[in-house]
Amino acid sequence: MRRRSPFEYWVNLPAGLIALTGVLFALGLVLVMSLRVNDGDLLAAAFTTSNFTDALTDPLFFKIFLRSIVIAGLAAAATVGLAYPAAYFITFFGGAHRSLWLTLITLPFWTSYLLRVFAWRVILGYNGILNSGLMAIHFPGAPFTSLLYNPKAVVITLSHAYAAFAILPIYVSLSAIDKKLAEAGLDLGAAPFTVFRRIILPLSLPGVIAAFVLVFVPTLGDYATPILVGGPSSTMLGNLIQDQFGEAANWPGGAAMAVIVMATLGLVYGLSRFGRRLWIKRA
Template sequence: MPFVPSSQKTGLNGLLFRVLMLVPGGVLGCGLIVFSLGLLAFLSLRHNDGSLLGNGFTFDNFATLLHDPLYARVAGRSLLIAGLVTATTVVTAYPVAYFLAFHAGRYRAILLFLVTLPFWTSYLLRVFAWKIVLAYNGVLNSFLTSTGLLASPSLAFLNTPAAVVVTLAHAYAPFAILPIFTALENMPRSLFEAAADLGARPFATFRRVVLPYSIKGVLAAATVVFIPTVGDYVTPALVGGPNSIMIGSLIQVQFGRANDWPFGAALSVAVMALIALVIGLLRQTDRQMEKTA
């Protein structure tokens, strides 16, 4: 038997221990994901006969999705709203992350704590807060009428797609700030010195050095925000109107009042395919930027 040094033996035992510690959680997590996705795929190919799992296999659910223009319109609206939310969130989150990474100084820990503070409150409470702000007799209308900017309260703030975009952008802002902050925090400070030595102005340094270096954080933030907002149905129901119905609302109706689980599962599978397509495009964009960098 060959001699194995004690240090190498300890390293092998440590690696084996870490692998064994990861096995239970990995098996459980992967098993639940595979089971849930498999159940959705199974349900999407079943007839709706009023039972939980349907009866017989069919492609009629997907045929309905392809031939009924309602679902295409709602899916397009969902992608548009989610895209606007993602763009708004990333654009507003980037300056905050930049300040935290480069200018917060000794207050960085406190400011990071404040960024994560919304996680301590319920998502529904934050949506209801925006409903109070945007309502006919809400905070925003009261302020505008009291200052004379509006003669009477306006109905243009609540129950609109813009209200959905603003509410979702606020709710998911921390999810965008943290990945961008991490990317900027890991940026070597020597790059600033090199840019300054080459005569680059601050804006040129940001455009040619900081932004390309942090693009992975930006794409990660966009992915984290885009995926949940596509299927959101709580926010459109509370602050959106008839023109703000998203695909998640239709899925919720199929699993709820309509009691058509197979069709709801088909809708869910279609949404996952759309999200996978968008994520694939984001990854392709990331690869192209790496090649041109």
Template sequence: MGGTLNFSIKTETIKGWRLLSVPFIFSLLLLAAPLTMMFLLSFWTQDYLTLDKTFTLNNYIEAATQPVYRLLFTRSLLISLTATFFTVALAFPMAYFISFHCGERKALWLFLITIPFWTSYLIRMFLWKVILGYNGVLNSFLLWLEMITEPVTFLLYNANAVVLALTHGWAPFAILPIFVSLEKIDRSLLEASKDLGDSPIDQFFRIILPLSAPGVIGAALIIFIPTVGDYITPKLVGGTDGLMIANMIQVQFSKANNAPLAAALSMSSLMIVSFISIVFVLFNKKYLRRY
């Protein structure tokens, strides 16, 4: 009995792995191996073109102690967290509007929201530079309307510009998951809560918000994790005050010829991001139960 039972499970395993092994091995070779390699490299030293493979923690010590790296880490986290907060905060009412107030037009609204994001990310971020610049669209528009007498300079080349561009650039990644979680809420629950005496505001905080929490948490992670490592946005609209860790990784890797330090910076940011994400998920664990 036991043997034959194992046999049928075994065939499922064989059939499954026969298909999955190809993409899995591909990911092992192109993701796991490079990450491991980067991890190893972060403990080595590079002197121009020669690589010293003796184990050292110097790169990590440098990453942790040098003020410039600490500044870049904290700035990247702050920018990313702020952008995540604003993106989610703006996306929630939008998703709520589509899910609860659009009736038949849901698909149309979702379509309308995604269209602007069919422009490449690179060009969209560049357009923010065009909008916010000294001779840019916004300044020229305001001058034309005679609302200002000379162009304002505080718009571009700072951390705020990066936050603004990111809040714009990642909007659909917040709207869609939140929308999906709102859609999943059984509408009869709302009727039940109303029937049991909830006001619309009670209903929002006692039913809608907790039940859509998985979508909100998902959206926050989907935006936070990649934006910490964003390269394009700070490079285009950040100026020197808005540069982030990814820009430094790139500099260390190419111009400064210090790949081990770049690797250590990459690994450090990966670890910091993972740590914050895990804490964030644990903190919200009670909302992630399956309903």
């Protein structure tokens, strides 16, 4: 095993300090706050686990928790389902224009996240682009009031907002596949779909799993999109935690909810790693 030089340690020191103070310290502060008594003092001396008990036994928290899991799961699945064909096209048919396609995919992400969410309000609104187009072709029932302020609008918006998070890892996974394997399958008489199902898809599955996790993790805690396009019926965990730190003035309770969310995300990440290892051993 190669021994690292002092120079390498000094080079990595700034990044280590940033990770220590900006990530680990912040997470530790949230954990400590979740165990505090809500007496209005940020530095309260008493500790308690009742914040976790109250959150886990609260029917409203459990309902919103399940709703957030479903919305984040649907958004991640929809994003991966749409991202895979795009990544597949860029990998196998992009040719010399791969860099251009990747730039076009990431181009919308050069703008503000809130601007992209507001754009979907304009598209899905009662007087929005979609309803206007449907009315122009005299589509029956148009304009529709059910396009906005519901969980479906949240899933659609999140799927677009995090598209690049799914396309890029799948593209990297597909690019790492040896094209000779697919050519060998075709030469042996396999149909193109069979080659895709038996060779390309299994080898690209690690990228698919990574893409799902990369989309699921941020969407589970998203709070801006449910407010702007979801409405009251689409309240998610991020909105509930925000209310605890804001109107409810219950910082320990909000911190406990945040810790529960982080534990859930850690469980999802651990299951994804375990599934990936099982798949590699199987392959």
